[in-house]
Amino acid sequence: MKTIEEFLESKNIRVTAMRLLIYKFLAEKLVAVTLSDIENAFEKADRTTLYRTIKTFEEKEIVHQIDDGTGITKYALCEKGCNCEIETDLHLHFHCNNCNETICLTEHKIPQIKVPDGFVSENVNLVVKGICDKCSGQ
Template structure:
């Protein structure tokens, strides 16, 4: 439990019981989770509190949001380099069309994209869709 508290305090997030439960759940997942996924896995959870917790985590660089084209926003833990200033872990996301899970592939880095003069990037996401290792076997 101390490692969870440390992870929150490193991101300037006050460790509350609910935040510890949500962080522990996210750490245990192998794929990105939607708010509904999280709510179903944690029975005693208030939806509004979960939303606020995830929003706090995102604002402080603990989780990042993934728009995988499924119409459902998903969240996954960030790399250590993310902070309140922004998310700096630009990596590939993979959406499996069979199991409908979204996986972060942090070792596959998105190269810096040079935009024309006058354009300012606020967010970069790259989604590859296909069949994951588990479904393809």
């Protein structure tokens, strides 16, 4: 078990206090978060720093971006099993219409999608919307 510091360094990400905090915040969250979510969690930090930190994490492939159709970009840590750097690795995101949370269903792989002749598929974005387990249990 590596420390977070070691992990970040192994990904060529310089370790700073802010980055550690943001990484921990993402790690605690089980759902994808927006920039504003992070902003609200760290009122002291500047929005730009958070933005650029996330972008750095994205470039270094420890975070991936999720477009769940709410119009606001969300981000989540890549987990074991998430090979989002491999374009053909496709997993599912679930957006709850009730609590508005978006969850990575890393273990749910997407079936191969057929496209018409002449089309080349490089990437697939699949978002299922509905009611999540927490909300449906109410």
